[in-house]
Every structure is written in C-alpha cells, then in structure tokens.
Amino acid sequence: MTIETTTPSSTGRPSPKPRSVALTAMWPASVGLGVRNVRNIRRLPSAFLPSLLMPIIQAVAFSGTFFAITMIPGFPTDRSINWFLPLGVLMGCGFAGIGVGFTTVRDIESGFYDRLRMTPVPRLALIMGPTLGALARALVVTTTVFLVGLIIGARLTDGVLGLVTLYIAGFGVAALGTFWGLALAYRFRDMRGAAIMQLTFFLALFLTDAQTPLSVMEGWLHAVARVNPFTNILRLARQGFLGDVTWDNTWGGLVAIAAISSLTLWFAVASLNRLRD
Amino acid sequence: MTATFAPTTSTELQPSLPAQTWQMSKRAIIALARQPALIVPSLVFPLFFLALGSSSFARAINIPGFPEVDSYLDFGVAGAIMQGVLFGSVTGATALATDIENGFFDRLIASPVARPSIIVGRLAGAMAFGAAQTAFFLVILLPFGMNLEGGVIGGLVLVVSGTLIALAVGALMSVMALRTGSSEAVQGAFPLLFILLFFSSAFFPRETMSGIYKDLAGYNPVSYIIEGMRDLVIEGLSAWAVVRAVLIPAALSVFTVWLAMRSLNKRIARG
Numbered sequence: 232m233t234i235e236t237t238t239p240s241s242t243g244r245p246s247p248k249p250r251s252v253a254l255t256a257m258w259p260a261s262v263g264l265g266v267r268n269v270r271n272i273r274r275l276p277s278a279f280l281p282s283l284l285m286p287i288i289q290a291v292a293f294s295g296t297f298f299a300i301t302m303i304p305g306f307p308t309d310r311s312i313n314w315f316l317p318l319g320v321l322m323g324c325g326f327a328g329i330g331v332g333f334t335t336v337r338d339i340e341s342g343f344y345d346r347l348r349m350t351p352v353p354r355l356a357l358i359m360g361p362t363l364g365a366l367a368r369a370l371v372v373t374t375t376v377f378l379v380g381l382i383i384g385a386r387l388t389d390g391v392l393g394l395v396t397l398y399i400a401g402f403g404v405a406a407l408g409t410f411w412g413l414a415l416a417y418r419f420r421d422m423r424g425a426a427i428m429q430l431t432f433f434l435a436l437f438l439t440d441a442q443t444p445l446s447v448m449e450g451w452l453h454a455v456a457r458v459n460p461f462t463n464i465l466r467l468a469r470q471g472f473l474g475d476v477t478w479d480n481t482w483g484g485l486v487a488i489a490a491i492s493s494l495t496l497w498f499a500v501a502s503l504n505r506l507r508d
Numbered sequence: 509m510t511a512t513f514a515p516t517t518s519t520e521l522q523p524s525l526p527a528q529t530w531q532m533s534k535r536a537i538i539a540l541a542r543q544p545a546l547i548v549p550s551l552v553f554p555l556f557f558l559a560l561g562s563s564s565f566a567r568a569i570n571i572p573g574f575p576e577v578d579s580y581l582d583f584g585v586a587g588a589i590m591q592g593v594l595f596g597s598v599t600g601a602t603a604l605a606t607d608i609e610n611g612f613f614d615r616l617i618a619s620p621v622a623r624p625s626i627i628v629g630r631l632a633g634a635m636a637f638g639a640a641q642t643a644f645f646l647v648i649l650l651p652f653g654m655n656l657e658g659g660v661i662g663g664l665v666l667v668v669s670g671t672l673i674a675l676a677v678g679a680l681m682s683v684m685a686l687r688t689g690s691s692e693a694v695q696g697a698f699p700l701l702f703i704l705l706f707f708s709s710a711f712f713p714r715e716t717m718s719g720i721y722k723d724l725a726g727y728n729p730v731s732y733i734i735e736g737m738r739d740l741v742i743e744g745l746s747a748w749a750v751v752r753a754v755l756i757p758a759a760l761s762v763f764t765v766w767l768a769m770r771s772l773n774k775r776i777a778r779g
Contacts, residue, residue, distance in 0.1 A: 288699060292706035295721030299571050299712060426545070442564040452563030
C-alpha cells in the first residue's frame with residue numbers, strides 16, 4: 232500500500248510532520264475566496280466602479296487644475312500628469328483593497344461570514360483570499376489609469392522598468408489596504424469601520440508629497456511628509472515618470488510596503504482571532 | 509349610548525404655510541445637528557485640503573497668472589467654502605431620499621401639509637447649514653492668518669453667498685432624490701460635484717490653466733462664483749465681486765428650486 236511506503240518503519244527515514252487538512256486546503260481556499268471577490272465586480276459593479284473611476288477623475292482633474300505647478304522652480308517634470316498619475320493609481324489600488332473591508336462588513340452583517348468561519352477553511356485563507364481578489368482589482372485599476380494617463384499625455388521616462396515599479400507600488404498598497412480594511416471590519420463589524428478605513432487611508436496618502444515634491448513644499452506638511460512612509464511608496468511609484476529608475480528611489484518604498492503590510496496583516500489576523508460568535 | 513364626534517374641518521387646525529414650512533425646516537435642521545457624523549466631514553475636509561494646499565502650493569503664488577496674494581491661504585478660502593457647501597448640500601438631499609425610502613415622505617403627502625413646505629423646509633435646512641459652514645470657515649481661518657480685505661461686510665456677503673450656493677445645489681440634489689427615491693443614487697452624485705469643483709478655478713486661477721481644462725473652467729459657473737468670493741477676500745468689497753458671488757448662485761437657485769418643485773409635483777402625480 233502506498234500509505235505504508237511513506238511510514239518511517241518502511242522507509243527508515245524520519246517521520247514527516249503530519250500535514251493538517253486545513254493546511255492542505257490553504258491555497259485552494261484562498262483562490263476560491265479570491266475568485267468570489269473578483270466575481271463580485273460583475274455582481275455588484277457599483278461597489279467597484281468608484282475605485283476605478285475616482286482615480287481616473289482625480290488624475291485627470293489634478294493634472295488639469297494644477298497644470299501650472301510644473302512651472303515652480305525645482306519641479307521634477309514638465310508634465311503635470313506624470314506627477315499625478317501615480318498618485319491616482321495608488322489611490323485606486325488602496326481603495327480596491329479597502330473595498331474588501333466594505334464587502335466583509337456586508338458579509339458579517341448578513342451572517343455569511345459566520346457560515347464561512349464554520350467551514351474548515353483555514354483562518355489565514357479568509358485574509359489571503361480577499362487579498363488575491365484585491366490584487367486582481369488593483370491590476371485592472373493600475374492598467375486602466377495608466378492607459379488613460381497615456382492618452383492625456385503621460386510618458387514613461389525609463390521604459391518598462393518604470394511601469395514595473397508602478398505596478399509593484401500599486402499591488403503593495405492594495406495588499407496593505409486589504410489587511411487594514413479587513414482588520415477594521417473584524418473590529419467594528421458594521422459600517423462605522425468603513426468611514427475609518429477611508430479616512431485613515433486618505434490621510435496617510437495625502438500627508439505626503441502627493442501634490443508637490445518635498446523640495447517645493449513649506450511649513451508643517453514638509454515635516455510630516457518627510458517621515459510618512461507613504462512618501463517612499465509614492466517615490467517608488469513615480470520614479471519611472473520623473474527620470475531613471477534607481478535603487479535609491481526603490482528600496483525605501485519596498486521597505487515601507489513590507490513593514491506596513493506586516494503590521495496590518497498582524498492586526499488583521501489578531502482581529503480575526505478576536506472575532507467571536 | 510350614542511356618541512357622535514363632530515368632524516373638525518382641516519382649515520380650523522391646519523397651521524399656515526409659513527408655520528408648516530418653519531416646522532419642516534426645524535425638523536431638517538435638528539436632524540442635521542443630531543447626526544454629527546454626517547456634517548463633520550464637510551466641515552473638516554475642506555479645511556484639511558486648504559491646510560495641505562497652503563503648505564504644498566506656498567511657492568505657487570509666484571507663478572505668472574496668479575493674483576497678488578500674501579499666501580495661498582487667502583487664495584484658497586473661496587475654494588474651501590465652495591467645497592464644503594457643495595459636499596454639505598448632498599446631506600440634506602440624502603435625508604430627503606431616505607424619507608422617501610422609509611415611507612415618511614408618503615405619510616407626509618397623505619397628511620394635509622402644504623406640498624411646497626416639504627421641499628422648502630428641506631432647502632431651508634440646507635441653507636442654514638451652508639450659512640453656518642461659511643461662517644465657521646471664516647472664524648476658524650482668521651486666526652490662521654487669513655486676510656479678509658472685504659472686512660465685516662465682505663464676510664457677511666460671503667455668508668450670503670454660501671447660503672445661496674447651498675440652496676442652488678441642495679435643490680439640484682433634491683431633484684435627484686425625488687426622481688430616484690434612492691439615497692444611494694444621491695450619494696452617487698459625489699463624483700459629479702467633484703468634477704464641478706476640480707474643473708473650475710477653485711484651487712488654481714484659470715489664467716494658469718491651458719487647453720481643454722481652461723475651456724471647461726471657463727464654461728463652469730462655479731469658477732465665476734468662486735472668483736467673486738475670492739475677490740471679496742483678496743481685493744475687498746466691489747460691486748462686480750458681489751454680483752458674481754451673490755447674483756449667480758441666486759439665479760441658479762431660481763432655476764434649481766423650480767426644477768425641484770416640478771419633480772415634487774411629478775412624484776406626487778405618479779403616486
């Protein structure tokens with residue numbers, strides 16, 4: 232029998248650590264939940280469309296309204312859309328992630344989440360599944376905003392590498408947005424959490440060099456933006472539109488994404504474990 | 509024993525139209541005051557954006573085409589007021605849509621209340637909030653260095669302007685509430701207001717824009733209202749500033765209130 236050939240007595244090798252059913256099901260369960268999340272785009276487009284349309288409107292409106300900021304001495308580009316397109320992408324990707332938090336609140340309120348927790352799905356899959364869905368949404372958002380940006384005049388300054396860093400930053404923000412959204416959904420269990428998800432993300436993204444570079448801004452915002460890790464993520468996203476892609480402009484963003492994602496993931500897992508019947 | 513109840517005529521007990529409207533207005537204002545979570549964002553976010561702009565665009569005031577101002581704060585006040593009033597006006601219309609959703613509106617229609625007071629009451633609530641928002645922004649920003657060249661009278665004109673903008677936009681949003689009967693649909697108008705605001709001279713002067721953006725801002729009435737309000741702040745009181753800050757929203761109000769009344773009659777006729 233096959234099972235006998237794998238036992239320690241027959242092979243003489245050390246006994247392999249038994250794999251739990253839950254551990255085996257981790258990946259398929261995550262993919263299943265991710266697919267459900269993506270299908271919700273078709274079932275409930277009104278929940279996804281704002282996260283797609285708002286970054287487009289924002290990138291177009293900001294680049295038009297603030298067209299003249301490129302005339303400020305020291306501004307790193309002569310195309311305002313090059314400056315605002317990555318901001319729009321990160322905004323859209325963040326809200327794609329936070330949208331998962333909204334969906335989870337709805338699932339908790341409708342009782343679907345209780346039924347989900349009663350199934351033998353591993354706990355981590357409840358977080359990783361929606362994260363996969365959010366990454367798929369972020370892919371759509373980043374690609375769409377980039378294409379619209381190209382039409383209205385955005386140009387990559389270091390070829391495809393600049394696009395790669397834009398996608399990395401977008402996926403990173405989508406992931407940390409998902410973890411944050413899920414953690415608050417588990418804590419609050421109702422739509423009160425939704426307002427906090429949006430507000431905190433909005434503050435984190437705008438208390439940076441979102442509108443003008445650090446070298447141009449003055450006053451209190453300069454002090455805040457300099458230490459806000461989201462400034463590094465924006466730098467990572469923007470570098471391919473402002474000049475060459477360099478390691479100096481890359482590592483800070485990667486570290487910020489890794490650190491914030493780790494913290495928010497830990498917060499999400501701890502909040503999920505606290506979720507009681 | 510037979511008891512007979514003499515029917516009272518409705519005209520004996522029915523309050524006058526102004527009294528009904530006042531009661532409906534009071535209800536709208538109290539409802540707003542009881543839900544700070546609904547009104548705080550439209551007070552805080554414009555100030556937050558203005559604070560961001562004052563820091564981010566401090567050097568932008570030297571760009572050719574910018575009017576002569578001491579700081580971006582002075583330039584941005586009018587945009588902040590417009591932003592706050594635009595977004596605040598959605599709140600009243602959302603409440604009207606919620607009334608329709610939960611059946612309160614139907615009960616109002618079934619009662620002998622005068623039809624105009626339903627809309628006028630709501631709009632009076634929106635106007636009171638618009639006036640309070642404008643006064644709040646001015647009072648908060650003065651200690652932060654805002655220089656109001658128009659003085660006290662200029663400030664009062666700004667409050668009147670904020671009130672009329674709230675009326676015009678509140679009536680427009682009420683049309684949406686009456687036609688759809690859905691609070692979600694009214695909230696969905698947010699991107700429309702965002703576009704109205706950002707494709708105007710709310711944050712940067714039209715003179716610094718180019719191409720299609722400049723054209724769109726030129727066609728957008730919001731630009732002219734904001735420029736009138738801005739002149740009251742950075743240049744002082746003038747007839748031309750008052751005309752743009754007050755008469756344009758007043759004219760828009762006449763049109764949007766007419767639209768709202770028409771939508772109300774259509775909804776009642778539909779049953």
